[in-house]
Amino acid sequence: MDGKLKRSLVCWLILLPFVVAGLFPFAVMGITALKPQNEVLNPTWWPSRLAFENFVTMWGATNFGPALLNSLIVSVVSTLAALLVSIPAAYALGRFRFRGQGAFRVFLIITQMLSPIVLVIGLFRLIAWAGLIDNVSAVSLVYGAFNIAFTVWMLQSYFATIPRDLEEAAWMEGASRWRTLVSVFLPLAVPAIVVTAIFAFINAWNEFVIALTMLRSQSSYTLPIQIFSLVAGRYTVEWHHVMAATFVATIPVAIAFAWLQRYLVRGLSVGAVK
């Protein structure tokens, strides 16, 4: 017991510099968001009082509501689109052997490597050709497509941990492949699908470059672009509003992530090395 106490102390001491650096922006964000407006430019750590009204005034001043709604639409639609096409693909990769399987994997890796920024001019022309600039649904579809590599990868490494015996037992009893899939495999896969969905959601929630180029009017901005527009190229920036907005946009995602991060260790590293 005593040994463990000592070890804990040493461990925390080693982690301390990194944890402090990692949490510093959260502290700056929280404190600025709660400072009264006349103290914002004063770099103190302790505001004279907690200005909760910042969150209320921020909502109107920053166009937060519509941007939040756009972010929700984009994230939900793109996650659903990615899952819809990724679940069968991951199942096929895990449960079948077929010609071109290796090539398909390599192709997925390549799409994973090409972040949207490299293709942004080509993508812009594609979207412009289709007449869908400033269209939230078009952005969702692009996010969904870029998420496929990640979702197939995660799902496949989780699907591999679902024992095949259960499906085989169902076939023996005469269930069709489809029936087995729906009533045996998918229920077992639900946790994996939920975890993957949440990470795909966070990816879309945080994306910047595509939104910056494809969304042109404030009514279609997602949160990162809306908040960026509050600081980019402006002479005066209302930092207490910006930080309050950042805070509200960040905390729910951070909580979801804190709760789920342990599932990532298995999914990502197993997927990466297999």
Added chain:
Amino acid sequence: MTAERPILPYLMIAPSLCLALAIVVWPIVELSEIASHSVNRFGQLRDFVGLANFEALWNDPNFIASLWRTLVWTVCVVGGALLTAIPVSLVLNEDFHGRGLARVLVMLPWAVSLTMTAIVWRWALSGESGMLNSALMGMGIIGTNIQWLAEASTAFPMQIFIAVIVTVPFTVTILLGGLSAIPDDLYEAAALEGAGRWTMFRTITLPLLKPFLNIAMILNTIYVFNSFPIIWATTQGGPANSTDILVTYLYKMGFRLGKLGEASAVSLVMFAILLVFTLVYVRLSMRREA
């Protein structure tokens, strides 16, 4: 088992393949076409010019500078993140009080959008009212305010520092997966033979962790090479293009200056570099399977 219905797996991968192809192949074809023509500001293609756009890049000192800076950026961020992530993941793999909390705290920067992180840092780094200056002065580390983002000599290292912090969580995740796969009895056997901690680390942990280190290094190289929001939201590549890397250079060329031909050429150069990384990655992962 699969012989009777060989079409099924193809039907299952087809939708994902089509969607992914559409957003990768079409843009690449477009980019090649734009890069080999002269283009006006409105994106209309004029004459075929062959490699002239690439030549123009080669003669642009800002492009060459951005190329070098991208190299420095990628090497420093990936190297810094690996050097930080190794001790952090070793510690997180130990059994100690509050490990669950420590893991959450270490992973947290990953959950936040890079744009938001960069905006918060931009505010924290501001010269007069930035809280980093006030924190450092409070601790007696600096005497006067530093204008962090006003010059490349302080802005760029700071951007590297921010990028390292946000890259560590992903790296730790990969390494933790690797560490959990190392069987305990290896260490027990080594301890019986009287090996110290450092010897164990060098002869057991490091060799067994190597595939995971490779993967982390290659994936990080790709992500960092492509990373746009940190630099864009803190300095937009300024002052005077002195913190530009290829992605910000590309964005300025294409969407600020309207030089679509040259911007497309930058895209293709980046694509070529990334393809080399990808091939290395595929080679590495295939070799292990064989």
